Amino acid sequence: MSQFGAPRGRTCSRSPRSRTLRSVATLTSAVLAVTVLAGCSSGDDTGEAPAAAQDNAPAKRDAVADGGTLRWAVDALPTTLNSFQADADGTTARIAGAVLPSLYTIDERGRPQLNPDYLESAKVVETEPKQVVLYKLNQQAVWSDGREIGAPDFVAQWRALSGRDTAYWTARNSGYERIEKIEKGKNDLEVRITFSKPYADWQSLFTPLYPKQVMGSPNSFNDGARTTLKATAGPFLLKSINRGSGDVTLARNPRWWGQSAKLDSLVLKAVPRADRAAALAAGKLDLAEIDRSTAERIALALRDARAGRNGAQAALAHGPGSAITSSKALESWALAHGSDEEKAEEVQAARQKNQKAVARYASEQDALAGFVVRKSLEPAYTQLSLNGESGALADERVRRAVARAINRQELAESVLKPLGLPAAPPGSHLALAGQAAYADSSDALGDQDTKEARALLADAGWVPGGAARKPAGVKDGAEAGSEAEKAKKAKTEKAEQEKKDKKADGSSSDAKKKADTASDEGLYIVGDDKPGDPRALPAPVIGAAGPENGTGILAPAPAAARQSAALLARAEALDTGAGSGARAAHSVTKPDRGVAGAYAPLGTAAPVTAPQAARALGKDGKELSLRFVLPSGPGSESLRAVGDRIVRMLDAVGIRTQITKVSDDSFFKDHVAAGDYDLALYSWPASAFPATDARPIFAKPEPASDGSLLVEQNYSRVGTDRIDQLFDQAAGTLDEEESRELVRQADARIWAAAGSIPLYQRPQLVAAKAEIVNAGAWGLAGPRYQDIGFKKPESSNGAERNR
Numbered sequence: 001m002s003q004f005g006a007p008r009g010r011t012c013s014r015s016p017r018s019r020t021l022r023s024v025a026t027l028t029s030a031v032l033a034v035t036v037l038a039g040c041s042s043g044d045d046t047g048e049a050p051a052a053a054q055d056n057a058p059a060k061r062d063a064v065a066d067g068g069t070l071r072w073a074v075d076a077l078p079t080t081l082n083s084f085q086a087d088a089d090g091t092t093a094r095i096a097g098a099v100l101p102s103l104y105t106i107d108e109r110g111r112p113q114l115n116p117d118y119l120e121s122a123k124v125v126e127t128e129p130k131q132v133v134l135y136k137l138n139q140q141a142v143w144s145d146g147r148e149i150g151a152p153d154f155v156a157q158w159r160a161l162s163g164r165d166t167a168y169w170t171a172r173n174s175g176y177e178r179i180e181k182i183e184k185g186k187n188d189l190e191v192r193i194t195f196s197k198p199y200a201d202w203q204s205l206f207t208p209l210y211p212k213q214v215m216g217s218p219n220s221f222n223d224g225a226r227t228t229l230k231a232t233a234g235p236f237l238l239k240s241i242n243r244g245s246g247d248v249t250l251a252r253n254p255r256w257w258g259q260s261a262k263l264d265s266l267v268l269k270a271v272p273r274a275d276r277a278a279a280l281a282a283g284k285l286d287l288a289e290i291d292r293s294t295a296e297r298i299a300l301a302l303r304d305a306r307a308g309r310n311g312a313q314a315a316l317a318h319g320p321g322s323a324i325t326s327s328k329a330l331e332s333w334a335l336a337h338g339s340d341e342e343k344a345e346e347v348q349a350a351r352q353k354n355q356k357a358v359a360r361y362a363s364e365q366d367a368l369a370g371f372v373v374r375k376s377l378e379p380a381y382t383q384l385s386l387n388g389e390s391g392a393l394a395d396e397r398v399r400r401a402v403a404r405a406i407n408r409q410e411l412a413e414s415v416l417k418p419l420g421l422p423a424a425p426p427g428s429h430l431a432l433a434g435q436a437a438y439a440d441s442s443d444a445l446g447d448q449d450t451k452e453a454r455a456l457l458a459d460a461g462w463v464p465g466g467a468a469r470k471p472a473g474v475k476d477g478a479e480a481g482s483e484a485e486k487a488k489k490a491k492t493e494k495a496e497q498e499k500k501d502k503k504a505d506g507s508s509s510d511a512k513k514k515a516d517t518a519s520d521e522g523l524y525i526v527g528d529d530k531p532g533d534p535r536a537l538p539a540p541v542i543g544a545a546g547p548e549n550g551t552g553i554l555a556p557a558p559a560a561a562r563q564s565a566a567l568l569a570r571a572e573a574l575d576t577g578a579g580s581g582a583r584a585a586h587s588v589t590k591p592d593r594g595v596a597g598a599y600a601p602l603g604t605a606a607p608v609t610a611p612q613a614a615r616a617l618g619k620d621g622k623e624l625s626l627r628f629v630l631p632s633g634p635g636s637e638s639l640r641a642v643g644d645r646i647v648r649m650l651d652a653v654g655i656r657t658q659i660t661k662v663s664d665d666s667f668f669k670d671h672v673a674a675g676d677y678d679l680a681l682y683s684w685p686a687s688a689f690p691a692t693d694a695r696p697i698f699a700k701p702e703p704a705s706d707g708s709l710l711v712e713q714n715y716s717r718v719g720t721d722r723i724d725q726l727f728d729q730a731a732g733t734l735d736e737e738e739s740r741e742l743v744r745q746a747d748a749r750i751w752a753a754a755g756s757i758p759l760y761q762r763p764q765l766v767a768a769k770a771e772i773v774n775a776g777a778w779g780l781a782g783p784r785y786q787d788i789g790f791k792k793p794e795s796s797n798g799a800e801r802n803r
Helices: 018-023 090-099 151-161 218-227 273-281 292-306 311-318 326-336 341-368 396-405 408-419 450-459 477-485 487-503 506-516 559-576 580-588 637-651 664-672 721-732 736-753
Strands: 069-074 104-106 112-114 119-126 132-137 179-184 190-195 236-242 247-252 265-270 287-289 371-386 523-525 554-556 617-619 625-631 656-662 679-685 756-769
Touching: 069 090, 090 236, 090 247, 090 265, 112 119, 151 179, 151 190, 273 287, 273 292, 273 341, 292 341, 292 371, 292 408, 292 637, 292 756, 371 396, 371 408, 371 637, 396 450, 396 637, 408 637, 408 756, 625 637, 625 664, 637 656, 637 679, 656 664, 664 679, 721 736
Parallel strands: 069 265, 069 287, 625 656, 625 679
Antiparallel strands: 104 112, 119 132, 132 190, 179 190, 236 247, 247 265, 287 756, 371 679, 371 756, 523 554
16 A cells, blocks of 8 residues: 655555545645546535536537547546556546446536436435345446446446455545445346445445456456556547657547537647646647636737737737837847947847747737636635644644634635636535535634634733743753752752751641642643542543543633633534534624634733734744745646735734745645645545545544554544544435535534635636537536537538437
């Protein structure tokens, strides 16, 4: 099992499934691109709409021309064609979606829908004594070699992914390990699956479905499927992979029984995102996901075209030539033709270089005017991760203070508003607006509030001037030196005093010890309650060090204990919507404003006032400073801009940050996954099955035998037993609404633990030739590959056959 090196916590998993989630961590502004598996259809239209609609130029099939080749950009050629291997990536998923069976697809609201191309029906037919699911297959569904899709394919995939045979190098097995047996039904078109225990997310299984030729043996699974597929069953076939030119060619499948693909071929071209503007302008691409800077160039090109300006004029208006004034041009000409030959040669070379840049920009702008930008919101959100394994952030009060210092609305607007996209921050870690499980549970933590953030920090002992205060019992260098000089004399006196002390009364000795010991008044040790002790108050604490972890902590009391209890009660109120916990929360908090920060323990400085806000906070002689790791690549400008805003917000409450910029290749592997950070920005994808797919992301870390942590994909290292229990319960019930409610309860607990703070749903920007239809920014949905094509010319006479 592969894993990242983790100096402060290992990313080993308790299940092989987690390796896929980790391995497909491809960095595009720190995005983890994980395939969103399709799932069951709820069949209802309740719930709110997605935050942003699709923008993919929808067209009826009879308006789409037959034929043509579409060139679609991907980040890289696939390292494997097997979606269930650890190094599967986004290109692997795109190929699988076009050439392999997907039993369920995702609609525009992120809801799974049964795919009639492969299934006539699929439902739970028995629940007692065990769950039984019956699939009825489309009788026309066949593999590219002519064999019917049937039970042998299901059996082979189950055996490969169940985890029972370690010869299969599989990256995940969630759900497959719950299957007890697979049988043929009444005929070859029925597949009957019996589960050993209930599984709510059974619809996530067998998508994509591979032929038995791939899954039937470890060799074909491990090695054979990396470079070729022995059979496929989609609207396209895998025709070729050319690693020299960086192309994957998919061709129309002549055996496809559904509506025929409109395109003759679909070519996936490996083009880095930084090079896509030039590739689009050079006519090498027809469709490409792009960054904000490329989108702005296309917008300028379209605006210039509408205004009648050509590329050359555009280059002088806003391109490389825009900075050249008349005086600068005259000065440059004079130097280029001056008597100083060396200087003239240098300036002439610079002028030629600039002229080429202007000409290149002008040509590219003319070409980019033939594209449009289609935009929506990705099924993924960007979050601020707080590493709670050690240091200041191990204290959940500090994590909550960081969260309360951040204005999520401002950050979302800074990224999305300039693009004309909705800018409401996500209210859930586990679903996005439009999905059935979505509910805004952010009230479990509370909105931005600088005063409360400062109070929380003071409560944790981080106060202005604290960096200059030495912990009790620590002496400075001069005093230590003076004491050393008197050591010999003190040793003699101490021996004499000890003789006297032995004769002294025991009560006097006890009194002296109390006088010499630092007072613990105002502190409460969780789990150290004694009968009759007036300080023995319940103090549930949320987070990695909380009682849900079975670990005692040293916490301020009684105010902090009440505050922590109130925060947990608010999460419980969101769990149940009622009960004593909910009433307790409302009794100590303002509605919809989060939990008020408790005052500091006795003897601690009061929360800082406005004039003190800029002062750095400290505790026991140490400054409160957090290491903020950001990627430095050319596609991460927006992420770094968000990071700069977060730095200013934290600075306003006295939290200092140390920005560390690292290479894109190193950012996730060597820092986020390895735990080498305090703060980091990266994204997680949405899933149709949060009970299954999100569990490893928020699972409570477990200690390994070597003292490190097994964190699965929980890179914040913050989790609780209760969160794990809620995920398990959600995955184990066959009542859809109950499962969703349990997911929402888990999300409320995740908010309260403050290990990660969702900031905004990621923008999805796609450049497309204006004549391309049924392709672009799909939002929460997935592509329907057979409908993608080029719009028929307006002058076309007659309607072509609806294929």
